[in-house]
Amino acid sequence: MSINTAIADRARANEALTAAELDELATADILSLGMLADEVRRARVGDVVTFVRVGASGAGAGEAGEVRMTSLPETLAATVAAVAQAKAATGGSALSGFSLADIIDRGWGDLAGVLKQLKQAGLGAIVEAPLDRLSNPEAALQACQDAGITVQSLSLQKPNAEGRTPMLMQARALAARFPWLTTIAPLPREQSIAVPTTGYDDVRAVALARLALPGVPNVQVDWTQYGPKLAQVALTFGANDLDRVSVTDDETLGRRRTSLEDVTRNIVAAGFQPRERSARA
């Protein structure tokens, strides 16, 4: 089905599309949807694609735009200590870490207080707030705001095509309430090996995120998780930011560990200008 022109015009004018309009766009043919998302993206954020090189703390960390902690220790005291230790080894790069949902699930008490402690230990930002794992995202983000710590992206833990429109509507409301939320990562963090999301699913999710969220400038794809091919194609469906480009260039670790040359080559080949960025904090 081709795109309803009235809906397309409203998207071009940066108007807030209704849930019914987003549902209708989701049924449009994939190329028409991609073209519209690409047009809207170019009008909103131009033809630059930003990317961040993410490393682990320790040797070589200084090259990374961001050093990221992923596994969350069991106790708050251990986490505070681990953050302080990682901060000391960042080589000057910003330190980010963790999923907001994981921190809440630990049940360490008053969330804003916990986040303040992590910030004081040196954590510059929480990596993500997976909307489908937060029972009260507004309260959780309010706690972040109260603690003075940012969340780098609104994300999605599990694939859920049926729940996509409500999630986008929720993301739009949250971005209006918390203007420091500037990035959405619409592709799920978890994939089933037996039944992964399809290419169509992924680029449709990216395009709809771009069209649904006029107030969120960055639509992000995880370069390491999704691989250069899908990530590159996603750029032409409205994405403008690549997260988690590996800082190392060690090909023996597998074909998805990609060098700086490869990420810039993929961005240019998709018709965009690459720009390396530092951490969002």
Next chain:
Amino acid sequence: MDLKAFEQRIESGSRLNVDEALQLYRHAPTYWLGRMADGVRRRKHPAGVVTYIIDRNVNYTNVCVARCNFCAFYREVGHSEGYVLGFDEIYQKIEETKALGGGQLLLQGGHNPDLPLAWYEDLFRGVKARFPDFKLHALSPPEVLHISRMSKLPVPEVIQRLIASGLDSVPGGGAEILVDRVRKLLNCYAKASADEWLGVMRDAHQAGLRTTATMMYGTVETDEERLEHMLRLRDLQDHTGGFTAFITWSYQPEHTERGGREATGIEYLRTLAIARLVLDNFDNLQASWVTQGGKVGQLSLAFGANDMGSVMIEENVVRAAGAVYCMDEVEIVRNAEDAGFAAKRRNMHYEILGDPFFRAHHVPRTLELSTAREAGDTSEPVELVNYPARSAAGKRQRSQPPASPVA
């Protein structure tokens, strides 16, 4: 560039010349190319069907004297990792393929100097004696040429003898880029020049066989040379009409002598789309999910492809060069249907065989493709002693008594 004028010409079925194709390939927006290619695909396949084949991709030997510098699969004659599959191993693979609903082997291998024509004839006859309806889509043009050179028989005679033994169709491998400048740089000119590759295909078509055609891009060729490749195929297809399908994929550089970087996903989709526009006399274009992954493989269906290729079951060549994607029948069908198509099984002639096999039979899921053999198994099949070896290493090996099995 007047895209509107191109649009009208493509929609009216006018043929693109090389300059026009080059202009579009280099400068047309990716979405425009996709829409045009998708339009041509719709006109050729209006029923909204995406086809696929259940067959097994078997590489009967990895021993090869050609030494193409883009290849990570081959082993030199006498190499400790060199292997030749035994007839019984191949029959076993056919049994397994049939159990998964397959009806064909895609059988290709290295240019092994120690396998004479009689070995191929005996193998094919053995397959047909045991599995009369099972199809052999076997021996790409450079392999046919290799057998012709080894046996000192002209290509048409080799083809006739192979047909008489059971050959059903010829895969379009070994084409790389059909331009001799490129072939020399890739060290694959000696195995088959562009004219020789096309000549074998002409002979095969004249002998009544249908074949596929391929293109591996992303090494040293220019855009012009990619299009020259397509135009040479288009010319032959005008004369013989023998090609059933075109399959393109990007060079996989890992573990190869040539090295370098793989072309990007967007480049693949653009190449596929321009092929759909240029190859107006080819009905079928396959998606190369084995090199691009399932996701970009599925997106190929919006850029001109109408076929998801093969379930494969087994893969050795692309895996050796670093790509490890797997799609079983369930995944291929799910991807085709998710893209809005009806998924149908086909044979090599693109005749529809029916609905997905797994829907009517219990078939276990396959999340990883098999390999020719277990890693490290280089055991020598017993029947090889019946065939004279040409190489010194082969002669030495065949003069030794077979190793007794370990108790």
